[in-house]
Amino acid sequence: MTPNTPDGLRATPHVRSRLLGTLVIVAVALLSSSPARAQSIDYNSLEQLFGESVTTSATGSPQRAAEVPANMTIITADEIRCSGARDLPGVLRHVAGVDFLQWANNDTDISIRGYNQAYAPRTLVLIDGRQAFADFYGFVPWSALPIELSAIRQIEIVKGPNAAMFGFNAVGGVINIITYNPSYDDVNTATVRTGTQGMLEASGVATMKLGTIGALRLSGGLQSENEFQTPIPPAMDGVPRRQNDRAQIEAYAVFALSDDAEVDVQLNHSHALRNDVMPAYSYSPFWIETNAALVRFIADTDVGILKFTAYTDWLSQHGVVDPTSGQLHSANQVNVVQAEDLFTLGSDHTIRLAGEYRHNNTSLTRGGNTYYDVVSGSAMWNWRIAPAVSLTNSVRFDHLTLGFSGTIPLGNPVPNAVRPPTIDQLSYNSGLVWKVDAVNTLRLLASRGVQLPSLANQNVGAPVVTSQTVNFTGVPTLHQTVVSNYELTWDRSLAELSASLHASMFYQHSAGITTSNGAVIFSPTGASVAAPNLGASNAAGLELSANGLFSESWRWSLSYRAEFVDDQFPPAANGAAEIDFMHTTPKHLAKASLDWTLGKWEADIFAGYKSNTLGLQPGPTQTVLVPIGAYVSVDGRAAYRLADWATLSVSGQNLLQSPQRQTSGAAVERQVFATLSVNF
Amino acid sequence: MLCADKVCAVAAICATLLTPLARAADAVALGDLQAATRSLGFIDSLQHHSTISIGVVYGPAARDGKNSAGQTAGALSAIVGPGSSTLRATAVSSDELGQNGQRFDALYLMPGLAANGEQIADAVRRLHIVSISNDGACLDARYCVLMVQAGSGVNIVLDTALSAAAGVQFSSVFKMMVKRR
Numbered sequence: 001m002t003p004n005t006p007d008g009l010r011a012t013p014h015v016r017s018r019l020l021g022t023l024v025i026v027a028v029a030l031l032s033s034s035p036a037r038a039q040s041i042d043y044n045s046l047e048q049l050f051g052e053s054v055t056t057s058a059t060g061s062p063q064r065a066a067e068v069p070a071n072m073t074i075i076t077a078d079e080i081r082c083s084g085a086r087d088l089p090g091v092l093r094h095v096a097g098v099d100f101l102q103w104a105n106n107d108t109d110i111s112i113r114g115y116n117q118a119y120a121p122r123t124l125v126l127i128d129g130r131q132a133f134a135d136f137y138g139f140v141p142w143s144a145l146p147i148e149l150s151a152i153r154q155i156e157i158v159k160g161p162n163a164a165m166f167g168f169n170a171v172g173g174v175i176n177i178i179t180y181n182p183s184y185d186d187v188n189t190a191t192v193r194t195g196t197q198g199m200l201e202a203s204g205v206a207t208m209k210l211g212t213i214g215a216l217r218l219s220g221g222l223q224s225e226n227e228f229q230t231p232i233p234p235a236m237d238g239v240p241r242r243q244n245d246r247a248q249i250e251a252y253a254v255f256a257l258s259d260d261a262e263v264d265v266q267l268n269h270s271h272a273l274r275n276d277v278m279p280a281y282s283y284s285p286f287w288i289e290t291n292a293a294l295v296r297f298i299a300d301t302d303v304g305i306l307k308f309t310a311y312t313d314w315l316s317q318h319g320v321v322d323p324t325s326g327q328l329h330s331a332n333q334v335n336v337v338q339a340e341d342l343f344t345l346g347s348d349h350t351i352r353l354a355g356e357y358r359h360n361n362t363s364l365t366r367g368g369n370t371y372y373d374v375v376s377g378s379a380m381w382n383w384r385i386a387p388a389v390s391l392t393n394s395v396r397f398d399h400l401t402l403g404f405s406g407t408i409p410l411g412n413p414v415p416n417a418v419r420p421p422t423i424d425q426l427s428y429n430s431g432l433v434w435k436v437d438a439v440n441t442l443r444l445l446a447s448r449g450v451q452l453p454s455l456a457n458q459n460v461g462a463p464v465v466t467s468q469t470v471n472f473t474g475v476p477t478l479h480q481t482v483v484s485n486y487e488l489t490w491d492r493s494l495a496e497l498s499a500s501l502h503a504s505m506f507y508q509h510s511a512g513i514t515t516s517n518g519a520v521i522f523s524p525t526g527a528s529v530a531a532p533n534l535g536a537s538n539a540a541g542l543e544l545s546a547n548g549l550f551s552e553s554w555r556w557s558l559s560y561r562a563e564f565v566d567d568q569f570p571p572a573a574n575g576a577a578e579i580d581f582m583h584t585t586p587k588h589l590a591k592a593s594l595d596w597t598l599g600k601w602e603a604d605i606f607a608g609y610k611s612n613t614l615g616l617q618p619g620p621t622q623t624v625l626v627p628i629g630a631y632v633s634v635d636g637r638a639a640y641r642l643a644d645w646a647t648l649s650v651s652g653q654n655l656l657q658s659p660q661r662q663t664s665g666a667a668v669e670r671q672v673f674a675t676l677s678v679n680f
Numbered sequence: 681m682l683c684a685d686k687v688c689a690v691a692a693i694c695a696t697l698l699t700p701l702a703r704a705a706d707a708v709a710l711g712d713l714q715a716a717t718r719s720l721g722f723i724d725s726l727q728h729h730s731t732i733s734i735g736v737v738y739g740p741a742a743r744d745g746k747n748s749a750g751q752t753a754g755a756l757s758a759i760v761g762p763g764s765s766t767l768r769a770t771a772v773s774s775d776e777l778g779q780n781g782q783r784f785d786a787l788y789l790m791p792g793l794a795a796n797g798e799q800i801a802d803a804v805r806r807l808h809i810v811s812i813s814n815d816g817a818c819l820d821a822r823y824c825v826l827m828v829q830a831g832s833g834v835n836i837v838l839d840t841a842l843s844a845a846a847g848v849q850f851s852s853v854f855k856m857m858v859k860r861r
Contacts, residue, residue, distance in 0.1 A: 041853060045762065049718040050834045050857070062853045066833070259724065305852045342852075347840060347860035387859065438832060495832055 040254070040262065040298055042184045043153055057156040057176040059380050059392055059429075060165055060352045061342055069382075069392040069431025070162065071445065071489050071504055071543075073097075075155040082595055082604045084637030084651025085149070086193060086201065086223075086673060089142050092175070094606045094635070096545045096559030096591055097159060103277040103665045105197055105228050106143045106244035112159050112173030113508065114539060114563050114585030117578070117616075119279045119516075122172030122451060122483075124162075128179055128266070130294050130311050133169055136332035136362040137279070138454030141315070144288045145177075146248050146268035150189045150677075151205045151219045153178045159543075160485040160506065161449025163427035164394035167356065167376060171449035171483035171510075182207040182215035183254045183262075188680045195652075195673025198243075199225035214255035214262075221248045227275050230659045230667040233626075235617045238282040242320055246272040261299035266311075268292040273320070277665055279516040279578055281618050285320040304343025304351075311336050332455065335359045352380035352394075362455040368406015370459035370474070375399045388435040396427045398450070402458060402476055421477055425450040443489040451481040453514045457531035473521060473528040479512040499548025508539040513569075515579045517622070535569040537581055555595040562588055578623050583614040600641040602649075608633045615664025626664050632656060645679045708752050708790070711830035712814040714759060719826055719836065720786055721762025722854035723810060732761050734769040735784035737777065737811075739796050746771055749790050756788060777803035789813035789824055797823035801842065808847045819861065826858075837861060 041062055046054040050064050053076065058068035065074055073095055085091045089108035093100045099116040101109045109120040121138035124131070125145070132145050158174040166174055180187045186207050193201040203221030210216055227241040248270040255263045271289040278284055294311035316331040340354035354377070361371040378396035385391055400423040432444040452458070459474030487506035494500060512533045519532035541563035549555050567582040588611035595604045609632050614625040634656040639649035651673060654660055658670035720726050736753040738745035749771035756769035772782065774796040786809055793800060794817050801823040804811045810825045811818075818824035819837055825848055827837040836858040843850065 045718065045721055046853070046857065049715060049721075049836075051830070052833070054857070062857050064857065259727070300852045342856070344852075344855060344860070350856055384859070493832070 040181055040183065040264065043178070043181070044184055053154060055154075055156050055178075057158060057174065058162070058165070058431075059382060059394060060340065060354070061350050061380065061382060066441065066491070067390070067433060069390070069433050069443065069445065070429070071159040071443070071487060071506075073157045073159070075157070077153055080149055080152055080155070082602065082637065083606070084604060084635065084649065084675075085653075086199075086651075086675075087143065088145060088147075088149070088155075088177075090635075090653060091149070091155065092157075093608065094591060094593060095157060096557075097543050097561050097589070098157070099586070099589065101663045102668050103663055104241065104244075104275040104283070105225055105669075105671075106246070106272070106274050107276050108142055109277075110140070110142070110175075112157065112175075113506070113541060113561075114565060115172055115510075115537075115581050116584070117279070117581075118277045118281055121169065121454065123175060124166055124170040124173075125175045125177070126166065127177045127268075128294075129176065129309070130266070130292065131313060131334060131336070132177075134315050134332060135169075135334060135360050135452075136315065136317075136330060136364060136455045138169070138452075138457070141272070141274070141288045141290070143244070143246055143274045144270050144272040144290050146250050146270035146290055146292065147177060147179065148203045148205055148219045148221045148248065150191060150203065151179050151187070151217065151250075153180050153185065159504075160445065160487060160508070161427070161447040161483050162429060163449030164378060164380070164396040164429040164447070167358075167396060167398060167427070168374070168400075168425075168450055168452045168480075171451045171481065179252065180205070180207065180217060181254065182209075182217040182252060183256075187217070189677060190680065191675060191677045193673050193675045196671050197226045197228070197669065199223070199671075199673055201225075210253070210255075214253060216254075217252040219248075219250050221246070223247075228659075228666055228669045230669060232283055232666045233617055233664065235619070235624075236277070236282050236665055238278075238284045239320065240285075241275045241283065242273055242285040244273055244275065246270070260301065261297070264294070264296040264298070266292070266294040266296075277663075281578070281616050281623060281664065283665070287318040287320060289316050289318075290314065304341045307338070307340045307342070309336070309338040330362065330364050330456075332360070332362045334361075348384040350380075350382040352378075354378045354380075360455065362459070364456050364459050364474070368404055370402070370404050370455055372400050372402045372455075374401075390433050392429070392431045392433075394429040398423070398425050398427070400425075400452075404459075423452075423480065425480060425482075439493040439495070441491040443487075443491075445485070445487045445489065447485045449483045449485075451483065451514075453478045453480065453531060454516075457514060457516055472517070473530050475519070475521070475530045475532075478514060478531055479533045481513050482511045484509045484511075494548070497548055498550065499546060502543070502545045504543045506539075506541050506543070508541075510537045510539075513537055513567075513579070513581075515577045517578050532577070534573050534577055534579070535567070537565060537567045537569075539563055539565045539581075539585070553596055553598050555593075555597075557591075557593045559592070560588070560590045578616065580614070580616065580623075580625060583625055584616065586610045586613050602637070602639040602641075604637040606635040608635075610662070617664045628661060628664060631660060631662060633660065633662070647677045649675045649677070651675065708755070708788075708814055709830070710755060712828060713752070713756055713788070715830040715834050715836070716788060716812045716814070716826070716828045717756065717759050717761055717767060719812065719828055719854070720810070722851045723786075724849040724851065726762070726765075726785055729765055729785065731766045731768055732785045733783065734767060735772040735777065735782065735787045736769050736790065737772055737774050737787050737793065737796075737800060738790045739793050740773045740775050741795070742790070742792065745790065746773070752788065752790065774799050774803075778807055784809055787811040789815065789818060791815040793818070793823070794821045797821035800824075804842060805845045810843075810846065810848045835859075 053065040053074040058070040083091045099111045111120045119139035125140045156176045162174045163170040190204040201223040205219040207217045223246040250268040253265045291314040296309045299306045313334045338356045342352045356376040358374040376398045380394040382392045429447040434442045485508045489504035492501045519530040521528045545559035547557035565582045565585045590609040593606045612630040615628045616623045635653045637651035653671045659667035661667045736749045738749035753769035761767040812826045813824040829835045
């Protein structure tokens with residue numbers, strides 16, 4: 001699907017008014033503040049107390065990582081630093097069971113447990129619980145995420161659906177990026193980086209206490225680099241690639257209102273020029289701009305921890321140059337209001353009750369905007385059945401109303417009589433955690449999540465794009481994709497070896513899988529290509545991982561995933577409808593890392609193996625499958641601590657072979673960069 | 681082999697029976713003390729304290745109890761408290777709690793104080809302070825607000841009834857993350 005030229009949302013005035021409103025709230029908070037501690041999670045103190053990572057991403061309740069009723073991986077700030085990565089995809093590509101497709105220097109699609117594709121829609125990404133997923137096309141604009149790596153405390157990755165907690169689109173997995181809280185964390189870092197592909201980057205994070213009334217974190221970054229020079233396969237060639245640029249700035253303030261209440265305010269802006277591979281597998285450069293404003297009130301009361309959150313995300317995407325369609329522009333605005341109460345009942349029960357309203361609006365449709373409103377209610381019940389056994393059940397109900405504002409132009413391929421539908425969907429997560437003994441933990445997990453078609457794919461009938469050759473249209477009656485996941489996990493601590501093992505078996509059923517292109521709707525003005533529901537897909541897999549230490553200087557990890565996908569699409573659709581998970585999901589995925597520290601020196605090496613797959617490219621009429629051979633990629637980092645406050649490092653990606661073909665698109669190049677980090 | 685197993689079993693039983701006495705005489709593991717002091721950071725009333733005063737409680741009849749408690753107090757005083765607060769620990773006999781004008785913000789209970797449990801629980805309720813021990817028996821005898829052990833993993837149990845009786849308020853986050861009884 002390609003963005004169009006219709007009337008875009010006028011984001012800038014909205015941004016200004018919202019920012020102004022936010023500033024007023026900040027001012028009110030400042031005036032009413034008093035010296036106090038904050039009520040949000042003090043991750044650092046809890047980690048020190050329990051000796052392990054702490055998370056709220058599984059159930060909404062604070063939990064030790066070893067006790068969550070989910071298959072979760074937590075990447076710590078230290079692991080991010082040692083990854084040597086310059087961006088989030090560079091960190092995530094080392095994580096067990098995470099699939100990545102690097103299409104360009106600054107364009108990567110990431111998914112969990114396979115099912116990856118251009119504009120991957122199955123992984124919900126959030127920053128401190130605020131959605132960073134772009135609903136209009138159903139993807140994650142990784143290079144435009146408004147966060148600096150050095151501002152991240154930890155990245156929490158939930159494998160499988162977690163929709164009872166986060167709602168629509170949390171089906172393949174959830175990546176929740178947790179940033180440093182200026183109330184508790186003092187982080188003052190400046191980083192400069194330069195490297196191959198003409199890369200230049202500067203970024204910084206600073207935290208400060210605002211007297212006795214609160215705390216503030218500021219961060220920002222600028223990055224510029226050239227695109228890979230490797231040739232784009234002719235079938236995918238579109239608009240010439242451009243230089244990648246990225247800029248980001250954000251502010252995060254926490255104001256204590258009393259001993260038991262606080263207000264958090266977050267403001268973000270980012271923009272990036274990226275060379276995207278579109279859902280139809282052609283290259284096209286885009287400017288993407290994001291703005292966000294969030295206000296959150298948290299209070300520790302006699303009736304539990306109350307939390308009220310309101311935020312707005314603005315995203316706009318502009319085609320840089322398109323000889324066939326001219327200047328492309330589309331925009332998406334998401335307004336969210338959430339309320340929750342988290343409380344304990346007796347000694348064995350923790351309950352979370354929550355409600356949410358969401359308004360999502362996009363300018364994709366000619367002559368107006370397509371939008372939906374979602375009203376949701378959810379509940380979580382954690383029951384400690386016995387000292388070693390706990391059961392958590394979460395359920396969420398979403399009621400969605402799809403609508404259209406404006407005038408549907410003549411020639412609409414979907415009859416105007418088609419009324420926008422309402423959607424009622426139930427999601428659940430259920431997890432039994434049994435600490436069999438001091439070293440063994442078993443988890444039995446079942447979940448159901450719902451993936452919405454992107455707003456582009458379900459917009460109300462009017463043509464999304466009219467190019468010289470073909471019309472694209474949305475289909476408001478498109479069904480949702482329902483993903484059900486069942487799994488058994490086993491964790492074992494091997495204290496004598498300073499190691500731990502993890503194994504899991506999963507079975508996943510996806511019904512009503514959608515693609516952007518594959519149906520044809522005929523109207524008096526001609527045929528329009530539309531998004532269809534293709535059918536179901538089943539996946540079964542095994543995940544094994546281990547990590548540990550030997551001596552005090554060495555840290556290692558190994559992981560392996562075997563996954564077998566069976567698509568149940570109409571035979572004619574296989575490989576021809578922009579998705580083909582059976583052939584594009586690698587059957588074998590293995591990763592390894594080795595980290596060494598001695599005195600002022602650090603060295604880290606990461607290897608990844610992906611078995612041979614097929615990839616998709618545009619064909620004469622529809623997509624076609626092309627072979628991609630198995631490959632091993634190696635990343636590495638070497639660092640020297642110049643002083644307690646300064647570290648110099650050299651790191652690289654795709655070091656083993658350059659160019660190296662990893663996708664159906666252009667081959668990736670070796671990237672090497674030098675980084676100077678200064679703590680002040 | 682069988683004989684050896686029986687010898688091991690007898691030795692294990694003897695060790696178990698003798699453990700309370702043995703532990704009473706031992707200094708408490710540093711990991712237990714660190715976890716205990718970190719727990720203090722989640723008590724509302726201690727949030728703003730720059731110095732936290734801790735009474736290390738020993739049984740008056742315990743052999744070498746005062747000496748062990750003194751060692752533990754020394755170890756506690758060397759630990760940086762929550763929020764960079766200073767910990768000032770002093771050994772105190774269970775029958776001297778609340779006497780002689782001594783005021784404590786928290787009590788750390790040496791192991792093997794079950795015989796003095798009633799006395800300690802009464803002091804906790806009367807003085808409105810938290811009592812912490814690494815001795816699991818304190819939970820059954822209901823005289824510790826927190827049982828904190830840091831072995832291969834940190835195990836914390838909160839006695840909600842005694843906590844309420846003492847008026848000790850923990851943050852809700854902390855209460856959700858520990859075992860409650």
